[in-house]
Amino acid sequence: MPQTAADLQRLLSRLDGKGYPAYKDIRGSYEFNYFTLFIDHVQGDPFAAPSRLRVRLPMTAAGFPPDTYSQPSRRIALRDFLARAFSGQCRTLADRSRGSGKSGLLAMDRPGQEILERSAIVITADAVEARFVAGLPAQGRRILGRQAAQMLCEDVPRLVEASLKYASLNPQQLTAHLDVAEDADALRGQLPGLGLVAFVADGSSLPRRSGVDDRPLQSSRVTPFRSPASLRVEVTLPHAGRVSGMGLSAGVTLIVGGGYHGKSTLLSALERGVYNHIPGDGRELVVTEPTAVKIRAEAGRRVAGVDLRPFINNLPDGSEAAAFHTDNASGSTSQAANIIEALEVGAKVLLLDEDTCATNLMIRDARMQALVEKSGEPITPFVDRVRQLTYPPLGGIEGRQAVSVILVLGGSGDYFDVADTVIRMDAYTPHEVTAAAKAIAAQHPTGRAIEAVGPWPALARRIPLAESLDPSKGRREVSIKGRALRAVLFGTEEIDVTAVEQLIDEGQVRAIGQALNLARERFMDGHRDMAEVTAAVMAAIAQHGLDALDARLTGDYTAFRPYEFAAALNRLRTLRVRPGE
Numbered sequence: 001m002p003q004t005a006a007d008l009q010r011l012l013s014r015l016d017g018k019g020y021p022a023y024k025d026i027r028g029s030y031e032f033n034y035f036t037l038f039i040d041h042v043q044g045d046p047f048a049a050p051s052r053l054r055v056r057l058p059m060t061a062a063g064f065p066p067d068t069y070s071q072p073s074r075r076i077a078l079r080d081f082l083a084r085a086f087s088g089q090c091r092t093l094a095d096r097s098r099g100s101g102k103s104g105l106l107a108m109d110r111p112g113q114e115i116l117e118r119s120a121i122v123i124t125a126d127a128v129e130a131r132f133v134a135g136l137p138a139q140g141r142r143i144l145g146r147q148a149a150q151m152l153c154e155d156v157p158r159l160v161e162a163s164l165k166y167a168s169l170n171p172q173q174l175t176a177h178l179d180v181a182e183d184a185d186a187l188r189g190q191l192p193g194l195g196l197v198a199f200v201a202d203g204s205s206l207p208r209r210s211g212v213d214d215r216p217l218q219s220s221r222v223t224p225f226r227s228p229a230s231l232r233v234e235v236t237l238p239h240a241g242r243v244s245g246m247g248l249s250a251g252v253t254l255i256v257g258g259g260y261h262g263k264s265t266l267l268s269a270l271e272r273g274v275y276n277h278i279p280g281d282g283r284e285l286v287v288t289e290p291t292a293v294k295i296r297a298e299a300g301r302r303v304a305g306v307d308l309r310p311f312i313n314n315l316p317d318g319s320e321a322a323a324f325h326t327d328n329a330s331g332s333t334s335q336a337a338n339i340i341e342a343l344e345v346g347a348k349v350l351l352l353d354e355d356t357c358a359t360n361l362m363i364r365d366a367r368m369q370a371l372v373e374k375s376g377e378p379i380t381p382f383v384d385r386v387r388q389l390t391y392p393p394l395g396g397i398e399g400r401q402a403v404s405v406i407l408v409l410g411g412s413g414d415y416f417d418v419a420d421t422v423i424r425m426d427a428y429t430p431h432e433v434t435a436a437a438k439a440i441a442a443q444h445p446t447g448r449a450i451e452a453v454g455p456w457p458a459l460a461r462r463i464p465l466a467e468s469l470d471p472s473k474g475r476r477e478v479s480i481k482g483r484a485l486r487a488v489l490f491g492t493e494e495i496d497v498t499a500v501e502q503l504i505d506e507g508q509v510r511a512i513g514q515a516l517n518l519a520r521e522r523f524m525d526g527h528r529d530m531a532e533v534t535a536a537v538m539a540a541i542a543q544h545g546l547d548a549l550d551a552r553l554t555g556d557y558t559a560f561r562p563y564e565f566a567a568a569l570n571r572l573r574t575l576r577v578r579p580g581e
């Protein structure tokens, strides 16, 4: 006989007043009238990490029509929608007056502005499952059985009823959520056919409330996005129908304009355009090629054996640029490493903003070339490499992927010569000024010498070594955690990911921590290089879902991209690599 809700109720009243460890007895599963409650992990005391629970209800009880989950974009959006509903209900029902420590807590991570795949809600054709945490109530270390029974046998059913059943949800909101995700994915899928790497729909609202609040700026002074006629493209989407906006073509795009005219805001929206956004965000139809990676300087980071020769040669301390190692990179070397590492795992679009770039990696003007001769400058500036990147034949390496670049630069005209498209932001509205920029370039030559030393070199492969990753800490064989959006705690190492700007959800940070361990255990075999290890991790997740990351079933994880996984691995200070053949 399976245990029922009534059995759980009886068990909890028996436990009332006992010592906290007796709670372990409630582990197991319980049949409620139309769903099952699983108590997978019971916390050791009221102050420890909360207990882990799941509820699962058959699709017949949840009642979602197949068109809400049969297509991948919609299924992810449905999961995301239910996570929002469930976490919202948790906040309403959680009653922290139920005792000491985490007593009374009911929680699921609250999603932000992006629609992402999360392990907190899993949907199959047969069932809907929600994974959440609860603080089992206690007074001091004495079990509060009656409060626990209220929580698990009354509040949890309310939670399920209000947030996991189709009939309880607002159908217009749900449809809008799924449609917006499906449209964004469709639009992203159309980019290559249109020769574009990004699209910003007319009417989009790009500015955010603040640097720490990603919700849309709500002000009558927001200027809605309006595409310049020369870059206007029309697309047709499954739900929104015909939509016009600015198409950014493959190649080198320069975004110029006066300070405070909206350049960085546009670039930030493009960075986030690799993800889908919720209705009302303002960036629903701002989409970027999925492999686009934001590049910035990151002085102080570690670099493990990266081939920096496209940008760095003849270092004064004699260090090897073809397998560059440092525990404390400079602004320019860190940015060069960030570029090479992104290319190594397949980035086909690079996004750069002058606000966070190392000037000496970006430009070296005629006057500086006259004062500091080339032999005294290890850096080959980006301006002299960018067209080799974008037009591989110029780089001399057969079959190398073309890489587009979108660059915000208001402070130097030296890029006019190498840009395919120049956009000027003027009071938050873009204008195409390519012809004017080219005319100025012809009229006022920079006078600088091109410094690229030969073609883009064939870059050395790096083979990451499993033994350089150690997830153990003290007596624990594996200790992996996320610290907000700031760090992956991997064993005793703290991987600083604050500069990895397209890492946007704490669940991604936790998932990447686990993925590093999966890579160490299964894929770092001394033969696979960085790209192959990363691809193997992504393939395992594509095949088995986020549950591939953990032996336990938890709601802790959010989907991430290969670029952010590689970024974390590259920032692990113990990482060692061997050069590939």
Ligand code: ADP
Pocket (backbone or CB within 6 Å): 206, 207, 208, 217, 221, 222, 223, 224, 225, 257, 258, 259, 260, 261, 262, 263, 264, 265, 266, 425, 428
């Ligand atoms: P820049 O990089 O050109 O110096 P920013 O992108 O940092 O400029 O924008 C400057 C300010 O203008 C920011 O506070 C930003 O939120 C605001 N802003 C950006 N775009 C808009 C817009 N379309 N409407 C209103 N305010 C905007």
Ligand code: MG
Pocket (backbone or CB within 6 Å): 263, 264, 265, 355
């Ligand atoms: Mg700026």
